[in-house]
Amino acid sequence: MFSNEEKKAFITRIVEKWFFPDFTNKLTWYVVTLGAGFILVPQPIKLFIINWLIKVFNVNSGLTLNLPDMEASTDYSIGVILVFMALSHNIGYKYFGLQKLIFEHKVRQEQRIGDYKLLEKFLIDFPSNCGSAILLKEHDFGNSFNREKLKQLDEFYYRWNGAEYHFIDPELTLKEKHCTRGVNSFCSR
Known part of the structure; x- marks a missing residue:
């Protein structure tokens, strides 16, 4: 069904994806982690980290911007939205990647059929x-x-x-x- 070279290429692709994931997969995991952080981390820790980042920005930017300190809220919508967006992006990316692979496989099949017909013509001529x-x-x-x-x-x-x-x-x-x-x-x- 599949040639040895196709099997070898498939295994190579899997190994490359496992050890060297593509950028969108890394980005998806970063966004999911950030969204999960918004959902799972307690409010005081979030406030401390966000206020610390604001102070670091103010000190290092050299600008005289005064960013207000964040206040506590129990809104988890940002985290849920980030997780949902990251997962939907990943599903869409995988879907279109799969469609691309299917299209490339069909093109290779058509090329093989064309080569087979030409080889038959060669053997007839x-x-x-x-x-x-x-x-x-x-x-x-x-x-x-x-x-x-x-x-x-x-x-x-x-x-x-x-x-x-x-x-x-x-x-x-x-x-x-x-x-x-x-x-x-x-x-x-």
């Missing part, structure tokens, strides 16, 4: 048991031969130089270029 291939394999070109037997090779030479006759898969492309270079070299002599 120049099968390994055609007269030209047998002549190339078995004949000593120091002797005379029937030029008609090279008809399929000549047709392949003229037809497979077009842009529509190139594979997408790098390995197939390399082999196709090697084959067409050899045919071009033979036919141009």
Whole structure:
């Protein structure tokens, strides 16, 4: 079902995500932690930290801004909103990431289908048991031969130089270029 390279790429992606999470995942966890802090930390500690941050800002900013001290409240809406926003962002990010992976997989499948059809066309145009291939394999070109037997090779030479006759898969492309270079070299002599 899946090739070894696809399995290896999948495992590599999982390991990379585990040890090196992407920025949005880190950001989501920071926002969830901040929101949970707003919800779970007692009010006096929150007030102390926020007032301390205001004083640090006033001392380090060099500005003469006087920010008011925060007062106690029992409103947890900020924390709930932060947690909800972070989780909905993470779900949306994962959804669109999954949609992107599905789209890329479909594109690769279409490319494979296109390469498969082109390979079938190649095997129809120049099968390994055609007269030209047998002549190339078995004949000593120091002797005379029937030029008609090279008809399929000549047709392949003229037809497979077009842009529509190139594979997408790098390995197939390399082999196709090697084959067409050899045919071009033979036919141009």
